[in-house]
Amino acid sequence: MREGISGSYHGTGNAVAPRGTAERDGGMSGIRKVVFPVAGLGTRMLPATKVLPKEMLPVVDRPIVEYAVQEAAAAGCEVFVFVTGRGKSLIEDHFDRAFELFETLARKGKTRELEALEAALPDPGSIVYTRQQAPLGLGHAVWCARNIVGDEPFGVILVDDLVHARTPCLAQLAAVHAETGGANVVAVEEVPSEHTSRYGILDPAEDDGRRVRVRAFVEKPKPEEAPSRLAVIGRYILSPRIFSILEDLPPGAGGEIQLTDAMTRLLEHEPFYGVRFEGRRFDCGDRVGYLEANLALAMERPDIAARLHAFLRHYV
Numbered sequence: 001m002r003e004g005i006s007g008s009y010h011g012t013g014n015a016v017a018p019r020g021t022a023e024r025d026g027g028m029s030g031i032r033k034v035v036f037p038v039a040g041l042g043t044r045m046l047p048a049t050k051v052l053p054k055e056m057l058p059v060v061d062r063p064i065v066e067y068a069v070q071e072a073a074a075a076g077c078e079v080f081v082f083v084t085g086r087g088k089s090l091i092e093d094h095f096d097r098a099f100e101l102f103e104t105l106a107r108k109g110k111t112r113e114l115e116a117l118e119a120a121l122p123d124p125g126s127i128v129y130t131r132q133q134a135p136l137g138l139g140h141a142v143w144c145a146r147n148i149v150g151d152e153p154f155g156v157i158l159v160d161d162l163v164h165a166r167t168p169c170l171a172q173l174a175a176v177h178a179e180t181g182g183a184n185v186v187a188v189e190e191v192p193s194e195h196t197s198r199y200g201i202l203d204p205a206e207d208d209g210r211r212v213r214v215r216a217f218v219e220k221p222k223p224e225e226a227p228s229r230l231a232v233i234g235r236y237i238l239s240p241r242i243f244s245i246l247e248d249l250p251p252g253a254g255g256e257i258q259l260t261d262a263m264t265r266l267l268e269h270e271p272f273y274g275v276r277f278e279g280r281r282f283d284c285g286d287r288v289g290y291l292e293a294n295l296a297l298a299m300e301r302p303d304i305a306a307r308l309h310a311f312l313r314h315y316v
């Protein structure tokens with residue numbers, strides 16, 4: 001089998017690939033399948049996302065979606081399930097061979113560029129696409145993957161939350177999933193109290209500084225009603241039981257089928273842990289978060305940092 005993204009991701013030239021001990025978890029995590037719900041409309045990034053899927057916006061020089069797939073591959077995932085919507089077919093094209101381009105690069109002897117593109121291709125058959133036919137909410141998008149995921153725990157990555165970490169964020173969650181004998185796990189981050197109303201917030205039952213046992217999830221509480229400042233960000237490991245819960249779940253906030261509502265019901269049957277992950281998260285679905293991701297990752301690139309530094313001084 002050709003060595004592609006799911007076989008062994010090597011990183012490419014200047015790519016900001018996941019590094020560190022879990023660089024290749026080799027499936028030790030036990031999480032084989034990961035779902036990327038990418039059917040949202042990306043209204044916060046209009047007009048850039050009128051035609052272009054927000055997942056295809058570049059951070060430095062690679063689309064946001066590629067960082068997410070690299071992270072999942074480095075955490076040991078082998079099946080990448082995309083829940084797409086209308087207008088998202090560029091994502092499929094990105095993970096395909098671009099025949100004319102590859103031919104031309106080969107003919108011109110541009111081996112380095114060609115190898116970089118080859119290395120970022122997933123193994124044939126490892127990516128599965130299904131469509132959410134209407135944007136009925138994140139919970140509904142996850143439910144659309146039920147027949148592909150089947151009866152096993154699985155990861156969920158919200159692509160626009162780009163997490164830059166030494167150990168891939170999903171691998172950090174998978175470690176806690178294993179330590180806790182298969183509990184559900186979410187990534188959490190402390191947010192300023194004035195921001196609690198933007199997130200699902202944890203009500204912690206126990207907290208050892210890294211793992212937080214969840215008593216409840218509170219959706220977008222006002223600062224004075226928030227049980228903590230621990231916000232759920234876009235990384236999850238969920239038990240397949242979530243699918244049967246989502247099946248009968250009525251619409252929640254905003255008239256959408258909410259994943260947080262389903263997690264609240266799942267918590268009645270199974271334990272949930274939050275993980276304070278090591279690394280830095282950028283909300284690339286937001287203009288400022290997106291620009292920050294570009295700056296932060298570009299400043300780590302030896303081929304870019306010096307020039308960027310010089311002109312940043314001019315603007316700041």
Ligand code: UTP
Nearest residue numbers: 037038039040041042043044135136137138141
């Ligand atoms: P967001 O609300 O952050 O994304 O949903 P959005 O709807 O694309 O963006 P804005 O707020 O309009 O700018 C969180 C994640 O859930 C997916 C989105 O693609 C995003 O990754 N999602 C959301 C779906 O796949 N389907 C939906 O119906 C809703």
